[in-house]
Amino acid sequence: MAEPLLAITGIGKRFRGLQAVDNVSFAVPAGGIVGLIGPNGAGKTTTFNLIAGVYRPDTGRIRLDGRDITGFRPDQACRAGVGRTFQLVRPFGALSVLENVMIGAFHHDRSPATARQRAVEILERLDLAEKARAEAHSLTLPERKRLEVARALATGPRILLLDEVMAGLRPTEIDGMVRTFTDLSRETGLAILLTEHVMRAVMALSHHIVVLHHGQKICEGTPETVARDPQVIECYLGAGAAA
Amino acid sequence: MRRRQVFGLPVRVAVALALFVVVMLALPGFVGNYLLSVLVVFLFAAAIGQAWNIMMGFAGQLSLGHALYLGLGAYLSGALFQHFGVLPWVGMLAGVIVSGLAGGIIGVLSFRFGVTGVYFALITIAFNEFTRILFDHLDWFGGSAGLFLPVAHVTHNDILHLRGSPAMFYYLLLALCLASLGLSRALLRRRTGFYWLAIREDQEAAQALGINIFRYKLAAIVLSAMLTSIAGTLMAFYDNNLYPDTVFTTARSVEIIIGPFVGGLGTLFGPILGAFVLTGLGEAMTSVSAAIGVAGVKQWLYGAVLLLIIVAQPSGLWPWLRARLGLEEG
Numbered sequence: 001m002a003e004p005l006l007a008i009t010g011i012g013k014r015f016r017g018l019q020a021v022d023n024v025s026f027a028v029p030a031g032g033i034v035g036l037i038g039p040n041g042a043g044k045t046t047t048f049n050l051i052a053g054v055y056r057p058d059t060g061r062i063r064l065d066g067r068d069i070t071g072f073r074p075d076q077a078c079r080a081g082v083g084r085t086f087q088l089v090r091p092f093g094a095l096s097v098l099e100n101v102m103i104g105a106f107h108h109d110r111s112p113a114t115a116r117q118r119a120v121e122i123l124e125r126l127d128l129a130e131k132a133r134a135e136a137h138s139l140t141l142p143e144r145k146r147l148e149v150a151r152a153l154a155t156g157p158r159i160l161l162l163d164e165v166m167a168g169l170r171p172t173e174i175d176g177m178v179r180t181f182t183d184l185s186r187e188t189g190l191a192i193l194l195t196e197h198v199m200r201a202v203m204a205l206s207h208h209i210v211v212l213h214h215g216q217k218i219c220e221g222t223p224e225t226v227a228r229d230p231q232v233i234e235c236y237l238g239a240g241a242a243a
Numbered sequence: 244m245r246r247r248q249v250f251g252l253p254v255r256v257a258v259a260l261a262l263f264v265v266v267m268l269a270l271p272g273f274v275g276n277y278l279l280s281v282l283v284v285f286l287f288a289a290a291i292g293q294a295w296n297i298m299m300g301f302a303g304q305l306s307l308g309h310a311l312y313l314g315l316g317a318y319l320s321g322a323l324f325q326h327f328g329v330l331p332w333v334g335m336l337a338g339v340i341v342s343g344l345a346g347g348i349i350g351v352l353s354f355r356f357g358v359t360g361v362y363f364a365l366i367t368i369a370f371n372e373f374t375r376i377l378f379d380h381l382d383w384f385g386g387s388a389g390l391f392l393p394v395a396h397v398t399h400n401d402i403l404h405l406r407g408s409p410a411m412f413y414y415l416l417l418a419l420c421l422a423s424l425g426l427s428r429a430l431l432r433r434r435t436g437f438y439w440l441a442i443r444e445d446q447e448a449a450q451a452l453g454i455n456i457f458r459y460k461l462a463a464i465v466l467s468a469m470l471t472s473i474a475g476t477l478m479a480f481y482d483n484n485l486y487p488d489t490v491f492t493t494a495r496s497v498e499i500i501i502g503p504f505v506g507g508l509g510t511l512f513g514p515i516l517g518a519f520v521l522t523g524l525g526e527a528m529t530s531v532s533a534a535i536g537v538a539g540v541k542q543w544l545y546g547a548v549l550l551l552i553i554v555a556q557p558s559g560l561w562p563w564l565r566a567r568l569g570l571e572e573g
Contacts, residue, residue: 052451054447073450074447074451075453075454078451086448090448091445091448092440092441092445092448093444094440094444095440095444099437099440102437103449103454104453106434106437107452112433154452155452155453
């Protein structure tokens with residue numbers, strides 16, 4: 001079997017006395033959509049930060065497309081093909097929406113004209129074209145979330161890490177986002193790793209789900225398998241989900 | 244949505260800029276010696292403010308020690324001229340190189356070890372201060388007694404040796420300001436400028452988009468230091484005397500940053516407008532306080548007006564004026 005696009009083996013990260021991520025392994029195949037779920041404090045965001053280069057793992061390796069990217073800086077991880085969004089959105093507030101996305105697009109081409117064109121295309125895909133000239137700080141939360149995705153997409157990642165991009169959105173907006181990501185993945189072969197508390201989105205999007213609890217992987221499998229797993233129901237989904 | 248453009252500028256902006264340049268070129272012909280000397284002070288402040296603005300206004304790195312680069316440019320070219328008769332322009336180049344290196348060292352020390360914000364600003368003050376103390380004890384640079392350039396009796400303007408009338412310095416400074424304006428604009432429109440703004444807005448988000456923040460912050464400090472140093476050389480040959488306590492003083496470093504703040508941080512024309520307003524204000528307050536006849540009233544009035552401007556227009560006078568004039572910064 002060919003090596004998966006993203007292969008994570010035995011990564012761990014300790015903060016002082018807290019083992020935030022403990023010997024976690026999983027993989028994301030090319031074009032695959034994998035959900036990373038678990039209760040608050042389970043280590044999802046830390047796992048993201050390890051992959052995106054914000055922290056260096058204490059143990060384990062991270063490989064992207066056969067290349068070892070363990071311990072890369074965030075900008076190096078981005079260059080290697082990891083695009084990420086932040087859970088708390090971080091737009092460049094004083095710049096326009098278009099400029100925000102252009103900054104991501106410059107990753108490919110130093111020409112402003114090319115970056116602008118690429119940014120416009122991505123804004124159209126994410127329904128932000130009308131807001132292109134608005135200053136980023138004037139956007140509503142759902143728009144900011146989409147901007148966060150647009151900016152990451154503009155860097156042309158092999159894999160996109162989505163950190164709770166659905167949080168705070170209305171159900172119709174969530175459905176819209178799910179459709180956007182499904183289309184993206186299908187049309188461009190982009191792989192996606194997402195953490196999300198909105199189960200409706202996770203179940204609709206993910207081909208495969210990994211469940212973390214107290215920094216450890218307690219279960220993984222198809223959405224159906226995971227939803228029936230007694231341990232997952234107990235620690236995360238709650239009794240109601242089994243009914 | 245392409246509007247009509249002249250030399251890549253919207254028509255209104257091009258006209259306003261041309262008007263500004265023409266007025267500035269003509270001014271020395273209409274003003275007396277006193278006003279000309281005030282205008283020279285204004286242009287010094289504008290040029291240095293523009294250099295500082297690249298670092299703070301664009302890349303978001305606060306330097307409170309810019310007198311360091313000004314002083315290095317002034318002292319190196321001044322001392323080389325006095326001791327060896329080295330042409331000021333060669334001395335200027337030496338100053339630019341040494342200032343760039345000094346900025347580079349401060350940048351590497353700070354940015355490599357993740358020193359940011361207030362702590363970075365403190366480091367810039369520290370380098371400024373210990374360089375002042377160092378120059379107090381370097382005899383080759385005149386020590387604390389000062390370095391004096393021979394004042395030639397000016398019969399004609401000698402640009403090669405930077406010996407000439409205030410009008411000559413006025414035009415040299417005007418050229419420096421316009422060159423800085425063009426350079427700033429060109430940089431802001433390129434990838435480098437976009438990356439600087441991204442770093443200013445959110446360093447971590449910038450890094451996640453693949454920007455090597457170390458490299459771009461370093462570029463900003465080195466370029467800013469070099470431009471400041473050029474103004475330093477002109478200052479040395481205009482003033483003809485240099486004392487560590489006035490050249491490298493932190494008070495000067497603070498003075499440098501007020502102009503861009505008042506004019507509009509991170510804007511292209513803000514540092515020039517800010518320098519103009521502050522220089523004019525300083526002179527006006529001198530007259531007012533002389534009329535009142537109370538010592539120290541000048542500083543008090545200066546501070547009060549400054550406060551009013553900042554309260555009324557926190558993002559600077561230029562964004563406000565620009566909107567009034569119907570100009571967009573292109």
